[in-house]
Amino acid sequence: MAEIKTKPTSASVEDFINSVTDEQKRKDSFVILEMMKKASGEEPKMWGSSIIGFGHIRLKSPKTGREVDWLRIGFSPRKANLSLYITGDVRMHAAALEKLGKHKTGVGCIYINKLEDIDMKVLKEMIDDALKMGHFGK
Secondary structure, three states, rough: OOOOOEEEEEOOOOHHHHHHHHOHHHHHHHHHHHHHHHHEEEEEEEEEEEEEOOOEEEEEOOOOOOEEEOOOOEEEEEEOOEEOOOOOOOHHHHHHHHHEEEOEOOOOOOOOOOOHHEEHHHHHHHHHHHHHHHHOOO
């Protein structure tokens, strides 16, 4: 199994969120925290210095066969946006993304500026779906 730098730590999730200087991002982070906690039934953990994760899963790259331990779902209040980690490949949420509202995507992330820009019901459905199917749709 490959070693990755981003691993669970014992740092305080609440202290981390409270250190977010942007008030809206801090408030939105606590909303996402509760939403993901309720959906996953897991306690949040810091992964590295800036990602809040729930649960863990062993992922295997379909291309290289490399395996890594990673969070099942999570998020990070970044300076530019809120990064949501709810899937290994955002294309598997294509239909939901069309209804989500204002966002951008990366390969494995959904980026939003603030929760008021999106449909929270759609986000909850996406989180629930991601927890049911695992990261790569399996």
